[in-house]
Amino acid sequence: MADSPVRMRPEIAALPAYKQGRQAVADGYKLSSNENPFTPLVEIVEAVARAEVNRYPDATGPALRAKLGDRFGVTAQEVHLGAGSVALLSQFLLAVCEPGSEVVYAWRSFEAYPGLVTVAGGTSVQVPLGPGATHDLDAMAAAITDRTRAVIVCTPNNPTGPVVTAAGFERFMGRVPADVLVLLDEAYFEFVRDPGAVDGSTLIGRWPNLVLLRTFSKAWGLAGLRLGYAVGPEHILDAARAVAIPLSVTGQAQLAGLVALDHEDLLFARVEDIVGARTRLVAGLRDLGFAVPDAQGNFAWLELGDRTAAADDVFHEHGVVVRAFPGSGLRISVGEHESVDRVLEAAALLR
Template identity: 65%
Template sequence: MTVPVRLRPEIAALPPYRQGKQADPDAFKLSSNENPFEPLPAVLEALHGALQVNRYPDASAAALRQILADRYGVGLDEVHIGAGSISVLSQLLLAVAQTGDEVLYSWRSFEAYPGLVTVTGATSVQVPNRADGGHDLVAMAAALTDRTRLVIVCSPNNPTGQIVTTAEFETFMASVPESVLVVLDEAYAEFVTDEAAVDGESLTERHPNLVVLRTFSKAYGLAGLRVGYAIGPAYILDAARSTAIALSVTGLGQEAAIASLAHEGELLERVARIVRLRDDVRQALLDQGWEVPPAQGNFLWLPTGEHTAHAAGVFDKHGIVVRAFAPEGIRVSIGEAASVDKLLAAAQEVVHAL
């Protein structure tokens, strides 16, 4: 009789991460918060010039780190590059949390958080979002214990789109012991237009227990190349580097990120177009009767509650692939301008049914 390999029970029970549903050729995929624009010609040119795939990449990503260090006014070792910001978060969790520890975050937030915590052996402490979908930082501060090792703050929050303000964040940080690591996940920072929003770029020197995460996947349109980064204290990032899988950031990804930073103005013009479309679509949804919270990412949140599965089916029928989080709501990305009419037609049908 074959004896099955013994798996950790918490891992055996853990569902794997599932990305947004792929779209049929005649549908619009608005389920993964991807940038609808093709890479800039200069980025494609850099990729063609870096097609030496028989060689290993620079494991330290030194050239990209130096550019980012100069940009943020920090030392080279205060920058860490990973295969997407989720990879860096995983490394930070592995560096600080283990069985018996707690990791605190708002919920609902990025769906990968619970799985990443489970892999470390630590326990997730999920603090419910406020009624408007934002972080309840007062409740999060009250949930801190002597077992808390890491806190994740996501601004704008994925999938609800709400920001954390600078005032809220500073008050929260004053309540967190300096021995507890706070990770500010700012994957959608470039889409933020609310001046009250927290900006991790300006806070790392003030808080010795703060690490800020950002990514090239969203605003810079490099989701398929997997490049993210962290800014924070060198000793913490050294610990993250120790847990990282070596050589996981490709040379192509590094070159594309460098080229993107060199042509950032053009890319941010595209971001501004997405933001304008986001605000226009939100207003149209409000006019239809939806209650859509203020959106600061490249997506919108539709609180469909117990009707989420049905609503997702209606969108799918109209050729719009959305991300459904039953029984709470639907996240829909801002994609091609051509998707708007189909999106609004589906939304009109759903809101009438509700």
């Protein structure tokens, strides 16, 4: 087919479309998407079934926003819902970026960041990770210029795993100009067991340019329903609401979120189970000689460089689907307990 005569933005035409990792294999384990391996609670399934799919949902999600507001000690207007935290990231970047503006973030970090910045019309400023695959907050602060409109801090960092410390984040915020939006991306917060890690919920109201992002996709097990939320100053959230696609958070997702919050104890017992499997996975990989960074999400990172593609094939041949970042490394999600042994068996072949 001949090239279309339709004129596109050059940066969009050059932007690769988002690609999921390999999908599940027969009799194997899909550990490529950081999904929760547990099936949904019966109460959540029943709530989703009650949703009126022939009706539009209430776009504002008032009941869920009120419940989250109570949880974080803020008003419902200081909570904003989105179709996953990635949708919220897109909205905030659209709200602050313009041609010539810059967005600072660590790299490697969440693979969607570069595309989201480009689509918003901004320019990415990628700051290399520091020792131990951690955020180099000093270098990130130094990278801020008068063109910077936003900074994204991902903790625990996806795909490498380490957290940003509370002390380090406080020092960092002291160096960020008040007119630069800081997005604290805590998609994996519930899996964190490091007592020194930053906790965005304790920082609400401290800085007028800080917004906390979290999701129901991971620990809460609602990835397929696409539900995330932001907590922050009302006027900043209003800007995100202004650019959001209307009615993008479904009624099913809202009901599921409400029920999940009511069954927090059951769901977090599952999270503790995942954390235990994570401990066993990381210990096993380290026993094999891999230098695995501190894993505080529901995944582990193997830095493999130019061996990444070959290692991905080895795992796939052994019924384990992992996420490959060509030329960089592999991210292995924590899945079913049985998957840990399969991962370690395949990893042993790489030594």
